[in-house]
Amino acid sequence: MSMPIPTDDDKDELLLSCRYGDLEDIKQFVEKFGSHSLNDIRDENGNCVLHMVCGNGHTECLDYLIDKVSPTLLSIQNNAKSTPLHWAALNSHLPIVQKLVQFPKGPGVDLIDVKNTAGRTPLGEAENVGWEEGANWMVGVMNLVEGNSKEEEDQVVDNPADIEVEIQDAEGQVAKMKIESVFL
Template sequence: MALSLPTEDDKEDLLLSCRYGDTEDVKLFVDRFGPDPLNEVRDDSGNSVLHMACGNGHLDYLLSVVSPTLLSAQNNARSTPLHWAALNSHLPVVQRLVQFPNGPGKDLIDIKNASGRTPLGEAENVGWDEGAKWLVQVMNLDDGDKEEKQADEGVEVGPEDIEVEIQDAEGKVARMKISPQGSDPSKSS
């Protein structure tokens, strides 16, 4: 038996159900049309079902039925569902998105929207310290070309030291060197 295709009204109802956390209606949609349309439905601003759910702290059922590629889907402002969860301070949702098996994982934290902000930048922009701290703890800390950074910044970085550079919402860059415990902080620059 072939599944029918959702109408525009069905799609609008689905987006509202995701926005308001009406899991039963989302399940009915999937029963009627299958899970595939969940990956394609967008509003006029390009927001997916995950944008709606994550922005409002509702994620229970959707992650079990959408494609993992939807986690990194960007809307018209190039924001991902993680941007929306961070903007609205939903820590359990942020954690589930980043830790989702077979998803993009920590790479989600590095995606910039049209304003040039990552989800971490959005968390900082709204003053959500708890979320920003968690994102920093799990984010990719790419060593990059250490020798070039050292020359550019005049900073001595030992083999066990980690240098972190974070850009805030206004484009200001904060640099921090984290040394292993027991090292002498007076030797850092």
């Protein structure tokens, strides 16, 4: 027996339930229409169910939905190219940010590097709203070494004065720092 197909009203109700954190209504939708139907539902701005729960900090709803939706939904971009992680960072929801980045079947730390139409990553959104806790957490888990092979990463440096570090912020500005030897 196949599941019924949700109407536009059913889809709108689901998005509202996700927005307001009504877990029981979300569960009823999944029981009636199946979890597969969650993947294709968007509002007029391209937001999916994860945008709604993540942007509003509904951890219990995310816990329920994250295993029911396609892992590709974690990196889906709305019309402004923002992902659910952008929304969670913009609204300072650390448990949501952590769950999205640490979800084993998802894109992981690569989510932190996705830019929206404003040119900001989720880290940039956190910095833009002054959310230090979230920005620090994301910097702590992200891949800061780009393009280096495993051999280059494992090199032992005899003279630390030869090390120069480059860090790029959310606006694309690059800061360079030279590590100087303290051993004489």
